[in-house]
Amino acid sequence: MRIFKKPLFMVNPKTYLYGDNVVKLAQLTEKVANKYGLDCLFTSQPIDIPALKQATSDLIITAQHMDTVKPGKLGVVLPEALNSYGVDAVILNHSEDPLTVSQLDDGVKKARALGMLSIACADSFEQCRAIAQMHPDIMICEPADLVGSGSTSDENYVKQALKAVHTVNPEITVIAAAGVDDAGDVIKMLTWGAEGTGGASGIVKATDWEEKLEEMMSAMAKFK
């Protein structure tokens, strides 16, 4: 299982990028993360994973989805195949890719069995507590209606979500990232107690990726 230290930065290019472009963003991310001594999740479509693993060595390469299927099914990616390419972590139950209760439970267990970190997303405080009972390694807590909105979670949400998760299991690392896209947002999230944050469209759509990563990671570095 990949070891990581907090605070944790996350770059989530979703499907905005692929091929050479996503490799370029990953390399810039690794460069800036290393400059600031930060551990960093970098999420990927399955087809880009081999290139990302080859082009980087420190990033926590994270599959954006994992199917909990057995060999033989068609149209999916086998968890063992993710693992064979060196995937370090998997995102489960993102609001754009929701899982059933049973799939999420199976997914956390399967990731653990294969030595991959499980990162489970939760929305309401009830969901935060419920999913914490499944003991993923990391949770991303954010109100689903803020994803991609450009508005961050507020202080009350972040503090309550952290408390909800940690009351059930204090070992889970909690990321708060909804709408985060500049240094000010990073500082807010970490000040309110989040153990990680990062960006998706806020980074991908920046005109200068390295500058944006510098801005956000330098802000995070003060919380090491």
Add this chain to the structure above:
Amino acid sequence: MRIFKKPLFMVNPKTYLYGDNVVKLAQLTEKVANKYGLDCLFTSQPIDIPALKQATSDLIITAQHMDTVKPGKLGVVLPEALNSYGVDAVILNHSEDPLTVSQLDDGVKKARALGMLSIACADSFEQCRAIAQMHPDIMICEPADLVGSGSTSDENYVKQALKAVHTVNPEITVIAAAGVDDAGDVIKMLTWGAEGTGGASGIVKATDWEEKLEEMMSAMAKFK
């Protein structure tokens, strides 16, 4: 919100029956339940609900599914429509009709807001604890691979599942019903601590429904 007393009997005809036949089974169920002074959940497809509400007065008429949608969507049943016909309870997350984490969370809250009992199904102990964090009124705990199998949960599963739920929320009524189809099964489940049990295909496929209901409910009555 419908009040009920434990132990709770459940008859789940799924889609094996409809129309006059399901009404007949409901009336027999009510007759036998009243004889033994038991409260009884009786599940229904939405199209049979009006007839079941008209033909019975004591059964806890339970929708087999609830969509958590807002007015306007097509191809579903509005929760408010269930409520307007007097539905007393709704089943959420049955293994044959699994819900996403978010839908289950919304479903429990919507049922509560409309004054209907929420009945959530769980499989593994992690799922039992997770779903208990959403505070449904009733949980049905059963290993998914035993549903419809004719084999009941074993003593270890029932006791551990009960403990898992009640450690999180002792107010939740826990039903264990997988594979239950005779008096011996009813006695086992209640002896191991279950607060309710019942049958699906085991009752529907019995040659004499009333005799089968007599056998199972008379066994349950000793645990009042």
Add this chain to the structure above:
Amino acid sequence: MRIFKKPLFMVNPKTYLYGDNVVKLAQLTEKVANKYGLDCLFTSQPIDIPALKQATSDLIITAQHMDTVKPGKLGVVLPEALNSYGVDAVILNHSEDPLTVSQLDDGVKKARALGMLSIACADSFEQCRAIAQMHPDIMICEPADLVGSGSTSDENYVKQALKAVHTVNPEITVIAAAGVDDAGDVIKMLTWGAEGTGGASGIVKATDWEEKLEEMMSAMAKFK
């Protein structure tokens, strides 16, 4: 199989209405349809079907969805259960409730086997031709992005869609209804060749349902 004559009017209350309100709209629809001698599809959530069948005698009561399942599955409505309550027709593959190719094929066949009219929805001209190959009784052709938009299909779309369907099977009755909500829209659709039209939110949200139905059906009556 219910016999009907063209042009066909359709009222699709989706899940905007239920219980007494949907019964009231159905009764007004029947009254106005009879005044103008029109046959009329009236769509319904499954839970309202028994009340609608009891309160009306001439409307073609149409299920908004049909699951093509066998007895035993939970969380759905058995096709035979729809049939036992006298459902006259079923909508399949609405853009808000899309079906797989296989489910649509099975659905058309199952409806036919049970003596219910099948009404299949299509979007592009390729879909119009493809679905016509499955030989539903009625097709609703409308660009998915116009559903609920208040904008109707244009002349080119309606004429091409009609031609697409009828080149494959001239026996299929083609309805064009996207965004239709007044007499002018009804006249446009029928002038362009549609064999039926009607409304959903345009009728439900009218301040005076009877007046709106009068307006639209009186316009349609000129095309008898």
Add this chain to the structure above:
Amino acid sequence: MRIFKKPLFMVNPKTYLYGDNVVKLAQLTEKVANKYGLDCLFTSQPIDIPALKQATSDLIITAQHMDTVKPGKLGVVLPEALNSYGVDAVILNHSEDPLTVSQLDDGVKKARALGMLSIACADSFEQCRAIAQMHPDIMICEPADLVGSGSTSDENYVKQALKAVHTVNPEITVIAAAGVDDAGDVIKMLTWGAEGTGGASGIVKATDWEEKLEEMMSAMAKFK
């Protein structure tokens, strides 16, 4: 768009293999296909596509699924990402990964727009005719209940399916492959008129892959 000649061989390892093993099977497939001068589809999970493109040069590398999504969605693979890695073809609507009518229509169009071959699966004769109306480049016609069964389609099915597709569009290449796993099966399919065939578990589970490929492709070569 990749050009190919008939008859077409297909190797579909589904998710039985991944990583080095699937690369090994692909290399053996290419070796034997070249020996017999056959064009060959080789299907892949997205994560293995980069390695397969690198390790082979003649195989028609085929994605086992394509999501018809726009940039930004998470948990899927962007069609443009498949294309950027040189994917030659995509399978759409396999019985283990069924698509809605609308997704299939979009998928065929998207593949064409990106210069990838579209391969659509169909079951009943109605589905064969319906899907042929969407004009995929290749169709795989097989009764869904035979997939993975070890039983092939019979003469009547293969001949009728071919006729169904070609009556609508004679340009579509039709593959019949259900249950095919030896030379005799290959000969039967091609004798009955199929323009391609191949194997999935029948090849993957053979003790000697090369021997199995030799057996099946040498049989096919007689139909060049």
